[in-house]
Amino acid sequence: MTxxxxxxxxxxxxxxxxxxxxxxxxxxxxxxxxxxxxxxTAVGGGTIRDIILNxxxxxxxxxxxxxxxxxxxxxxxxxxxxxxxxxxxxxxxxDAFGLALFAVVGTExxxxxxxxxxxxxxxxxxxxVAGGMIRDVLCNVIxxxxxxxxxxxxxxxxxxxYAILIAWQVSDTLAIIFxxxxxxxxxxxxxxxxxxxxxxQIVEKESKP
Amino acid sequence: MTxxxxxxxxxxxxxxxxxxxxxxxxxxxxxxxxxxxxxxTAVGGGTIRDIILNxxxxxxxxxxxxxxxxxxxxxxxxxxxxxxxxxxxxxxxxDAFGLALFAVVGTExxxxxxxxxxxxxxxxxxxxVAGGMIRDVLCNVIxxxxxxxxxxxxxxxxxxxYAILIAWQVSDTLAIIFxxxxxxxxxxxxxxxxxxxxxxQIVEKESKP
Amino acid sequence: MTxxxxxxxxxxxxxxxxxxxxxxxxxxxxxxxxxxxxxxTAVGGGTIRDIILNxxxxxxxxxxxxxxxxxxxxxxxxxxxxxxxxxxxxxxxxDAFGLALFAVVGTExxxxxxxxxxxxxxxxxxxxVAGGMIRDVLCNVIxxxxxxxxxxxxxxxxxxxYAILIAWQVSDTLAIIFxxxxxxxxxxxxxxxxxxxxxxQIVEKESKP
Numbered sequence: 157m158t159x160x161x162x163x164x165x166x167x168x169x170x171x172x173x174x175x176x177x178x179x180x181x182x183x184x185x186x187x188x189x190x191x192x193x194x195x196x197t198a199v200g201g202g203t204i205r206d207i208i209l210n211x212x213x214x215x216x217x218x219x220x221x222x223x224x225x226x227x228x229x230x231x232x233x234x235x236x237x238x239x240x241x242x243x244x245x246x247x248x249x250x251d252a253f254g255l256a257l258f259a260v261v262g263t264e265x266x267x268x269x270x271x272x273x274x275x276x277x278x279x280x281x282x283x284x285v286a287g288g289m290i291r292d293v294l295c296n297v298i299x300x301x302x303x304x305x306x307x308x309x310x311x312x313x314x315x316x317x318y319a320i321l322i323a324w325q326v327s328d329t330l331a332i333i334f335x336x337x338x339x340x341x342x343x344x345x346x347x348x349x350x351x352x353x354x355x356x357q358i359v360e361k362e363s364k365p
Numbered sequence: 366m367t368x369x370x371x372x373x374x375x376x377x378x379x380x381x382x383x384x385x386x387x388x389x390x391x392x393x394x395x396x397x398x399x400x401x402x403x404x405x406t407a408v409g410g411g412t413i414r415d416i417i418l419n420x421x422x423x424x425x426x427x428x429x430x431x432x433x434x435x436x437x438x439x440x441x442x443x444x445x446x447x448x449x450x451x452x453x454x455x456x457x458x459x460d461a462f463g464l465a466l467f468a469v470v471g472t473e474x475x476x477x478x479x480x481x482x483x484x485x486x487x488x489x490x491x492x493x494v495a496g497g498m499i500r501d502v503l504c505n506v507i508x509x510x511x512x513x514x515x516x517x518x519x520x521x522x523x524x525x526x527y528a529i530l531i532a533w534q535v536s537d538t539l540a541i542i543f544x545x546x547x548x549x550x551x552x553x554x555x556x557x558x559x560x561x562x563x564x565x566q567i568v569e570k571e572s573k574p
Numbered sequence: 575m576t577x578x579x580x581x582x583x584x585x586x587x588x589x590x591x592x593x594x595x596x597x598x599x600x601x602x603x604x605x606x607x608x609x610x611x612x613x614x615t616a617v618g619g620g621t622i623r624d625i626i627l628n629x630x631x632x633x634x635x636x637x638x639x640x641x642x643x644x645x646x647x648x649x650x651x652x653x654x655x656x657x658x659x660x661x662x663x664x665x666x667x668x669d670a671f672g673l674a675l676f677a678v679v680g681t682e683x684x685x686x687x688x689x690x691x692x693x694x695x696x697x698x699x700x701x702x703v704a705g706g707m708i709r710d711v712l713c714n715v716i717x718x719x720x721x722x723x724x725x726x727x728x729x730x731x732x733x734x735x736y737a738i739l740i741a742w743q744v745s746d747t748l749a750i751i752f753x754x755x756x757x758x759x760x761x762x763x764x765x766x767x768x769x770x771x772x773x774x775q776i777v778e779k780e781s782k783p
Contacts, residue, residue: 183716186724186727188724188725188726188727188730189726192726195696203626207416207625207626208412208416208422208425209425210419210420210421210422210628211628212628213626213628215693215696216626216627216689216690216693216697217690217693219690219692219693222692222693222696223692271425272425272426272428274428274431274432275424275425275426275428275431278404278424278431279425289503293502293503293711294707294711294716294717295716296505296714296715296716297505298392298503298504298505299503306395306397307397308397308398308401309395309397312397416625417621417625417631417634418634419628419629419630419631480634481634481635481637483637483640483641484633484634484635484637484640487613487633487640488634498712502711502712505714506714507601507712507713507714508712515604515606516606517606517607517610518604518606521606
């Protein structure tokens with residue numbers, strides 16, 4: 157992993173840990189619950205990716221990820237009593253950045269370990285979205301990514317772009333930049349214009365589902 | 366895996382992907398959510414089985430599973446706007462078939478990798494029911510299999526029958542047919558007569574649980 | 575694993591299986607659901623620990639764990655129709671014991687397989703709390719451990735104490751006793767005085783979350 161990718165990865169961890177900690181605050185969890193939810197959101201996707209790839213889980217060896225999450229969660233508890241201080245749009249943008257980045261990082265790791273392209277795209281998408289899904293499941297809400305807006309679609313675009321560019325033998329740095337940018341732009345556009353894909357809705361006559 | 370087993374396995378994947386996609390339609394997920402829910406339902410059980418067996422996850426190498434799921438999900442979105450077109454009974458029967466089959470496939474794989482009989486039965490049951498459990502958890506409902514009807518019980522019967530027949534050195538084809546048939550018949554009988562095992566209910570005096 | 579640790583481990587399995595079975599009774603699951611919930615609660619944490627450590631999952635080889643769970647679940651169904659017969663306090667104490675023990679067992683296994691200290695503490699905590707979390711998620715409630723009382727905090731204390739004592743080259747038996755006692759006392763004190771950590775609550779002005 158290049159130096160640039162390393163720092164982007166850490167930034168993604170911080171952003172996702174923050175989003176987990178804020179969710180914990182909304183549900184009035186105790187401080188330990190905040191740390192747990194921050195950790196699950198930040199490393200959940202990568203953990204599932206590594207387990208499926210049958211490779212050592214990244215945070216078991218590189219334990220600084222755990223410290224980054226702890227510090228993020230503690231700072232969130234200490235400073236952010238009212239989320240008003242952080243504009244909602246800033247959070248969404250940061251989260252979009254984490255999403256785009258983790259999709260590409262995950263795809264890179266899967267390809268590097270010899271996974272076929274289609275599996276690598278799925279694994280990249282899992283890296284990007286699974287942490288948030290577990291966070292939502294633990295808080296007992298239907299994962300937003302299943303529900304609205306172009307979220308997972310953006311992750312899949314980033315994963316796909318990276319895999320295709322690498323297959324075309326584009327240099328790694330260029331592929332990362334284009335793929336992250338592609339996913340980020342799609343996600344930000346979706347946030348800005350509040351675009352969603354049309355919902356797939358089954359009309360049922362029974363009134364009770 | 367024999368040719369017969371291969372096609373039955375693909376059929377099971379299609380059936381479970383369909384059930385996930387229909388569930389997604391009921392909860393008005395966006396198209397990507399439909400694909401995710403279809404995939405989770407179809408490969409969730411087998412993924413957990415392979416992870417517990419510490420063996421490469423099947424769809425990472427055999428990526429045609431992913432394509433089968435994508436095509437199933439897309440066709441479901443395209444054609445099925447009203448589930449009325451598919452009689453509910455047909456879906457339940459197809460689902461029962463997938464359940465019976467995955468239980469046997471899972472048990473076979475676990476035994477083939479040297480797991481003891483009781484662990485192989487548990488792993489076969491996991492293969493059959495875990496995908497549907499994750500589907501239900503993501504949609505924020507208590508998994509039906511924990512709740513009513515003889516569902517997981519049928520899966521366990523299929524797994525158990527197969528393991529016992531193999532231990533008795535019955536030929537593999539015969540063991541598959543008997544075990545799938547056993548699980549299928551129990552499940553279909555439960556659907557037909559709406560039989561459930563009596564619920565285990567704790568009577569509590571406190572009004573607030 | 576020493577003889578003492580072996581029996582304590584079995585006791586932990588029984589206690590957690592009982593807690594899962596009682597939860598199943600509260601939600602009126604069918605008998606198979608009771609067994610599933612008992613099993614998930616009892617071995618869920620250890621399974622996730624072993625998967626993350628990339629080591630064979632313990633119950634696949636040592637299948638007596640599965641039998642212990644089955645017997646516990648069946649006895650629970652047979653005898654306990656009203657939880658009144660078991661004083662609630664007894665259950666909480668037994669659960670606290672399981673929690674303390676699994677935290678230490680999990681940390682020991684992780685350290686033994688060469689995990690760094692901070693990762694081992696996280697894995698010990700996962701061993702202790704993940705089973706209960708999955709139980710709660712399946713029953714569609716926000717995991718209590720995220721919510722109230724000093725629960726996961728006690729597990730983390732046990733894991734941390736054990737790791738530190740081992741690092742100080744205290745004998746294994748002493749380290750186990752001190753660490754289990756530390757976690758147990760903190761948890762029991764929290765139950766007795768109904769202490770919780772202050773909740774991290776974000777004040778929002780929007781009335782609809």
